[in-house]
Amino acid sequence: xxxxxxxxxxxxxxxxxxxxxxxxxxxxxxxxxxxxxxxxxxxxxxxxxxxxxxxxxxxxxxxxxxxxxxxxxxxxxxxxxxxxxxxxxxxxxxxxxxxxxxxxxxxxxxxxxxxxxxxxxxxxxxxxxxxxxxxxxxxxxxxxxxxxxxxxxxxxxxxxxxxxxxxxxxxxxxxxxxxxxxxxxxxxxxxxxxxxxxxxxxxxxxxxxxxxxxxxxxxxxxxxxxxxxxxxxxxxxxxxxxxxxxxxxxxxxxxxxxxxxxxxxxxxxxxx
Numbered sequence: 001x002x003x004x005x006x007x008x009x010x011x012x013x014x015x016x017x018x019x020x021x022x023x024x025x026x027x028x029x030x031x032x033x034x035x036x037x038x039x040x041x042x043x044x045x046x047x048x049x050x051x052x053x054x055x056x057x058x059x060x061x062x063x064x065x066x067x068x069x070x071x072x073x074x075x076x077x078x079x080x081x082x083x084x085x086x087x088x089x090x091x092x093x094x095x096x097x098x099x100x101x102x103x104x105x106x107x108x109x110x111x112x113x114x115x116x117x118x119x120x121x122x123x124x125x126x127x128x129x130x131x132x133x134x135x136x137x138x139x140x141x142x143x144x145x146x147x148x149x150x151x152x153x154x155x156x157x158x159x160x161x162x163x164x165x166x167x168x169x170x171x172x173x174x175x176x177x178x179x180x181x182x183x184x185x186x187x188x189x190x191x192x193x194x195x196x197x198x199x200x201x202x203x204x205x206x207x208x209x210x211x212x213x214x215x216x217x218x219x220x221x222x223x224x225x226x227x228x229x230x231x232x233x234x235x236x237x238x239x240x241x242x243x244x245x246x247x248x249x250x251x252x253x254x255x256x257x258x259x260x261x262x263x264x265x266x267x268x269x270x271x272x
Contacts, residue, residue, distance in 0.1 A: 127253030160184020221256025
């Protein structure tokens with residue numbers, strides 16, 4: 001199993017880095033759209049959409065709405081990217097309340113339609129933010145930065161939780177996660193951020209302000225998917241990635257972190 005996980009991770013990393021650095025932004029947007037479609041297909045299962053037709057329709061609706069929003073952002077000021085990202089941040093605050101209140105919160109989101117809407121709130125802003133981030137100056141490195149900070153938060157939480165975990169973070173949602181794990185993840189991101197800032201002569205405060213909120217929100221993204229999987233009675237969102245489960249299982253923290261990180265980057269660029 002470990003060998004399979006490592007091979008899959010290496011292949012995914014190679015494809016991701018290749019598309020990110022060797023191809024133009026449009027190719028990366030297409031790559032992101034494919035990932036969003038697969039993630040939407042898996043989210044449909046969390047909504048108890050079990051037929052192939054229903055899951056395909058849901059995936060195409062998510063792509064259609066996402067593409068429509070991207071075009072609207074390009075040609076109109078009816079809604080701005082800042083507003084979309086801010087709404088996404090508000091959504092993740094609501095999601096945190098859902099997770100904290102589980103299982104009592106089920107009454108608020110158990111209906112299939114509501115879970116379908118939640119999928120749109122999770123996936124669409126995340127992938128729009130990722131595409132926008134790639135289009136910024138030094139966009140490839142900004143994408144790498146947010147991926148690395150989510151990975152650092154996850155790895156730091158895993159090892160810190162295993163070693164020091166005593167106080168459960170959300171026992172009804174994910175019994176293995178602890179507050180000590182969260183602290184370890186935040187510490188890992190902080191160390192990584194400070195090391196980067198010192199090596200580049202950048203402001204430590206600014207880099208931490210960019211990284212830490214996104215890292216914390218990534219934890220909520222992970223917990224939200226865990227909550228829905230527990231409610232659905234499944235372990236993994238899918239089986240498309242050998243040894244890793246589904247695409248959602250790999251990007252649940254990223255789609256939560258990217259809108260927060262992108263909004264912080266946009267705000268910092270305007271202030272500096």
